Amino acid sequence: MVARFLTLKLTLMGNTFRKSVWQTIGMIVAAAYALGVVGVLVAAVVGLGVFENPTWAGLAITLGGALTVLGWWIIPIFAFGVDATLDPHRFTTFAIPRRTLVAGLAVAGLVSVPGIATVLTALGTAFGWVLEPGTLLVALVGAVLGVATCIIGSRAITTLLAPVLESRRYREVVTLVALVLVVMIGPLISWLVNSANDSPEADPGSSTGVQLLPVFQQAAGVVGWTPFGAAWSLGSTAHDGEWAVLAGRLAVALATIALAWLVWDRALGRALERPPVGGGSGGRAKGLGAFGLVPSSPTWAVTARTATYWLRDPRYSGSIAIVPLLPVIMYFSGQSMGNYFLLLASGPFVAWILGFSISNDIAYDNTAFALHVAAGVDGRADRWGRAIPMLTVGPLVSIATVIASVWVADDWHLTLPLLGLALGSLLVSTGVSCAASARLVYPVAKPGESPLKSPQGAAVATMVSQGLGFVVTLGLSIPVFAVGIAALVLGGVLWGVATLVVGVLYGALILVLAVRFGARVYDRRLPELLQQVQSFP
Structure with missing residues (x-):
């Protein structure tokens, strides 16, 4: 049944190429752009781990992975309506066990440009530890758990919040918040760099990257114990030989996936058994509004x-x-x-x-x-x-x-x-x-x-x-x-x-x-x- 879901998703993706030339071109451009970004990221992280300082590779994987999980969990809330090709409500009339449905939707969630890009980036950056076979194996396990955290957590949150997301007022407010957060990313990064350069501990003769290393290390140490970065920090933790910390962060990663799976399963069951019904009440219009002023x-x-x-x-x-x-x-x-x-x-x-x-x-x-x-x-x-x-x-x-x-x-x-x-x-x-x-x-x-x-x-x-x-x-x-x-x-x-x-x-x-x-x-x-x-x- 899971293979059937995967085949269905691939068929739906293939049909997008038949709708219009613009859709075909858009899909090709998006795929090419994603592959380019993946190639640059993998090359940068592997280069850091092999030719430079492996510590930097571990920090990049931990912090970058945490941001990836955060994006997978948050962006669908803001960009409502994205990738609804396998809407669970379409399977309501089919006698599919809920566990099978959840597993099929989880695997099918990987079949998209963002999903494939995430998988390739996660597995590729793990080879930043290619010179240490034991650490590489742990990093690959962390990459698989990180991707699972992205997909399952994203589906759990969107399914749980589905009744709220259907509110037009909520969508309007959350859209404005999303736009504000997106445009403020650049200023926040600039502020962080300037703060590191202007700090009393900053060495005027050192590069910005060296000055930021303690900041990133402290951030990675905290993020590694959160649901966002626990899975991604396994490789760097194994590299440092902190086995007790490794066991603790592995437990956090597994618990996050298990909890997200449970939330998704319960929320999906509620959505299929009691689907939302649009209400007939609407806002009352008063006067002609702007039409009465012109x-x-x-x-x-x-x-x-x-x-x-x-x-x-x-x-x-x-x-x-x-x-x-x-x-x-x-x-x-x-x-x-x-x-x-x-x-x-x-x-x-x-x-x-x-x-x-x-x-x-x-x-x-x-x-x-x-x-x-x-x-x-x-x-x-x-x-x-x-x-x-x-x-x-x-x-x-x-x-x-x-x-x-x-x-x-x-x-x-x-x-x-x-x-x-x-x-x-x-x-x-x-x-x-x-x-x-x-x-x-x-x-x-x-x-x-x-x-x-x-x-x-x-x-x-x-x-x-x-x-x-x-x-x-x-x-x-x-x-x-x-x-x-x-x-x-x-x-x-x-x-x-x-x-x-x-x-x-x-x-x-x-x-x-x-x-x-x-x-x-x-x-x-x-x-x-x-x-x-x-x-x-």
């Missing part, structure tokens, strides 16, 4: 609907949540370089991100785009309706980011040039988005799905569309950048005023021309756009 016209109707999406749809609100964190990320990144250049550039960068965030607005509409077609909304009303909310909020956010950056850097003389660059970038990128979204549409997460979920076949289309949009935006922004760079180099109030005037006037001109172009393309391609949106997986 004039009665097609343009303002689209504006009100777009504004409602920005406030209530987590796929939009997630983008807003990231924006305030971008200056923080650039601040920490700039500190590692010893200057405030990146922080000062955060204003124009945030403005560009905001303007380009509506470059695929039609795809986010999903089936609701049929209302535009049925209602006969013309291109100009659609384009301006999608741009007005951004043109209302975007300048305020851009100005606030610029003022905050010059305040932290104490470079107030750069306020006018940076404002000109920010407002110019916002207007140009918004205009390019209005034109591009009428021509280039690619798959996105559907309404109600996690914004972190990437539809199959969307990776290449997303990269191509966003790459072209970036090149066009950069080319059209050259006049603003030229005046802005001159103002930053030469200084002076007149140059700052010139940058602000050129940025606003030139950006407004590009915006008007781009909206007109996008409106014509929209009117000409309206049937094709509807067909594309409805064909997305």
Whole structure:
């Protein structure tokens, strides 16, 4: 029966290549990327163990393995709906013993790009102890237990929390938390490195890696006793000859797997015997919302609907949540370089991100785009309706980011040039988005799905569309950048005023021309756009 589950999962994966060219290309790119990452990680760890210090290899395996387990356990909670090809509820009507079902689902969970990459990385990095056969054997056992901890723990948590995950409010909140955690990973790493370099015990003549060794050793010593790192620490513990510690950590690893298996088995039985039933109660709407605040016209109707999406749809609100964190990320990144250049550039960068965030607005509409077609909304009303909310909020956010950056850097003389660059970038990128979204549409997460979920076949289309949009935006922004760079180099109030005037006037001109172009393309391609949106997986 377990082999039947494995065959079923392989068949489902093979069928993805027959759905569309984009899905095939996306799967190939994902597999190639995963193999490249696996190769680099295995080569690095084996190189450390064979040619450098085996202690570093043990630390890398323990801490990296703990992060891998944490990712397997946490990411499915954030990216709800990922890899539901073998949903247990589909086997409710089959007389399959629960233990057999759990075993089959566990083995089938390995058959995916992340699963295969995890197995190859775990087994490959264990050969960092290839010069010590006894330690290598223990490390291989730890790798198998580590992979089992990833798969079984992930399934146990998602099955246990399934009733909660189906709540839309929970998904919205957890999505915002996930996005915040993801974007803060870089600043946390930068802070750790800078703290090690600035600590009193740091040797100015030693490298950063040597200075961080005590920090990593202390962290690995703690992580090795947790469910996340116990299995991965077996190899380094055997290398150090700490046999009592080895027995204790092996017990922790086995107990973690046994407990996760028990939780999964009980949660799966409850889910199959008492499947969740959607309730009929919904929220009560009060008034017309944004529609009651705007004039009665097609343009303002689209504006009100777009504004409602920005406030209530987590796929939009997630983008807003990231924006305030971008200056923080650039601040920490700039500190590692010893200057405030990146922080000062955060204003124009945030403005560009905001303007380009509506470059695929039609795809986010999903089936609701049929209302535009049925209602006969013309291109100009659609384009301006999608741009007005951004043109209302975007300048305020851009100005606030610029003022905050010059305040932290104490470079107030750069306020006018940076404002000109920010407002110019916002207007140009918004205009390019209005034109591009009428021509280039690619798959996105559907309404109600996690914004972190990437539809199959969307990776290449997303990269191509966003790459072209970036090149066009950069080319059209050259006049603003030229005046802005001159103002930053030469200084002076007149140059700052010139940058602000050129940025606003030139950006407004590009915006008007781009909206007109996008409106014509929209009117000409309206049937094709509807067909594309409805064909997305």
